Amino acid sequence: MIRRVGILGGGPAGLYLAMLIRRRRPDIDVIVIERSPADATWGFGVVLADGGLRQLEAADPGSYPAIRDVLFWTEGQIFTVSGEDVPLDKSRKGGAVKRLDLLRVLQAQCRELGVALHFNTVIADLTVFDDCDVVVGADGSNSLVRDSHARAFGTEKYLLTNRFAWFGVDHAVDQSHLNFKPVPGGALVGHYYPYAPDRNTFVMECDAPTWEALGLDVKSDSERRRITQSFFRNELGGAELVENNSIWRQFPVITNENWFHDRFVLVGDALRTAHFSIGSGTRMALEDAIALADALTFGLEREAAFARYVEIRAPAMEKLRAAAERSFSWYERFSEKIAGQSATSFALSFLRRTGRISDERLLRDFPAFVAHAREKGLVLPKPLASEPVA
Ligand SMILES: Cc1cc2nc3c(=O)[nH]c(=O)nc-3n(C[C@H](O)[C@H](O)[C@H](O)COP(=O)(O)OP(=O)(O)OC[C@H]3O[C@@H](n4cnc5c(N)ncnc54)[C@H](O)[C@@H]3O)c2cc1C
Structure with a gap:
């Protein structure tokens, strides 16, 4: 029987999981250990797209209104290449949320439900969880839980060659932008x-x-920030990029062949990282938490519960992971792609980067792009008789 669950990491995955377990099974003790203070985090806002939000509402109608209340809604994305806007219409409605606001909402829900939350707690090993039946690694991409059993989990890691840093801006922009800019x-x-x-x-x-x-x-x-932001002077309206642990780094691609081992199980970025170009890391972390909470609260023995978690979650995750891999591969050496083609054919290559946009989908879901591309002389597939384009 599962009576006590220990969770390392109070990020989105760890807190959402703790909350769901206690909501469904108040008889299970849940303890969360987080090294940072309750009111501090890295980064700024994250995007939670429409489909992910529906899943949160279905998984826990109790916490959804509080999450919905801290979301800031946007619709559409401006896609710009070398200063030229290219219309790409298939953009979903999405809510962005300040990461800290999301964490605060989840912390409050956890407190109400009696989760034992320990912030500012740095641990050197996992012995603190010796009395737990299940130990969850929700401790992000540098997971101690995962790395303590890397061989058993079958962990693989490598770094992409691109560099990135995450900043904030105290300046209003109306919409989501993806802006590719040639520089010397x-x-x-x-x-x-x-x-x-x-x-x-x-x-x-x-x-x-x-x-x-x-x-x-x-x-x-800081010099990197100053140099790169100078190329976006107009878009930033003269505002500075704001730093918050804004370290320039290479994205770590992490996968695990096994999601659990003995008492230990992984969720979120500890389990697998999802490249930010598909905008789904937080969504995937929360969906992992839903699947694991479903499995752990079903009344199964531990091993069977872990197997059920994998069974519920693996198919959807594999699809997204594969899309993320194609997407980040496309981004590697993107400056050469920009230099070698027009803005419109670059945009077409962007649209097709994950392999999920077939000819039919292109014609059906992206009529403004198709019309624009034809105007620019790009040869595109012919419309199907049954599917008129705009
Ligand atoms: C540049 C960038 C942009 C992104 N944009 C988006 C976006 O728009 N939308 C989106 O959905 N996602 C985005 N993501 C991804 C998203 O931030 C992560 O996928 C998500 O935070 C994963 O949640 P998590 O709970 O698994 O891990 P984390 O959020 O990393 O949380 C892990 C927690 O564990 C704690 N921890 C770690 N080690 C220990 C330890 N030893 N002891 C105690 N505590 C520990 C950490 O302090 C942290 O609080 C972005 C990521 C990056 C890098």
């Missing part, structure tokens, strides 16, 4: 979106050739 020796891409009426997240990214061409490899992080 390469190109930068700014992924930026509002998460409050006057606040934006700004993820700055460059590929390896650009990193060297701009001399960023020999600069400090």
Whole structure:
């Protein structure tokens, strides 16, 4: 029987899991250990798209209104290449949320439900969980739980060659933007979106050739911020990029062949990282938590509960993981793609990067892009007789 669950990491996955377990099974003790203070976190806003929100509502109608209340809604995305806007219409409605607001909502729900939350607690090993039947690694991409049993989990890690840093901006932009900008020796891409009426997240990214061409490899992080933001002076309206642990780094791709081992099980970024270009890391972490909570509260023995978690979650996760892999591979050396083609054919290559946009979907879901591309002389598949395009 599962009576006590220990969770390492009070990020989105750990807190949501703790809350769901206690909501469904108040007889199970849940303890969360988090190294940071309750009111501090890295980063700024994150996007939770429409489909993910519906899952949160279905999983726990009790907490959903509080999550919905801290969301800032946007619709559509402006896609810009070399200063030219290209209309891409298939953009979903999404809510962005300040990461800390999301954590605060989840912390409050956990407290109400009697989860034992321990902040500011740094542990050197996992012995603190010796009295737990289940130990969950919700401790992010540098997971101690995972790395303590890396061989059993079958962990694989590698770094992408692109560099990125996560900033904030105290300046209003109306919509989500993806802005590819040629610079001397390469190109930068700014992924930026509002998460409050006057606040934006700004993820700055460059590929390896650009990193060297701009001399960023020999600069400090603040100098890198100053240099790269200067190319977005107009878009930023003269505002500065704001730092919050904004370290320039290479994205770690992490996978685990086994999701559980003995008493230990992984969720969220500890289990697998999802590249930010598909915007789904937080959503995936929360959906892992839903699947694991379902499995752990079903009244099964531990091993069977873990197997059920994998069975529920693996198919959807595999699809997203594969899409993320194709997406980040496309982004590697994106400056060469920009240099070698028109803005419109670059946009088409972007749309098709994950392999999920078939000819039919392109014609059906992206009529404004198709019309624009034809106007620019791009040869596209012919419309199907049954599917007129705009
Ligand atoms: C640049 C960038 C942009 C992103 N944009 C988006 C986006 O728009 N939408 C989206 O959905 N996702 C986005 N993500 C991804 C998202 O932030 C992560 O996927 C998500 O935070 C994963 O949640 P998690 O709970 O698994 O891990 P984390 O959020 O990393 O939380 C792990 C927690 O564990 C704690 N911890 C770690 N080790 C220990 C330890 N030894 N002891 C105690 N505590 C520990 C940490 O302090 C942290 O609080 C982005 C990520 C990056 C890098």
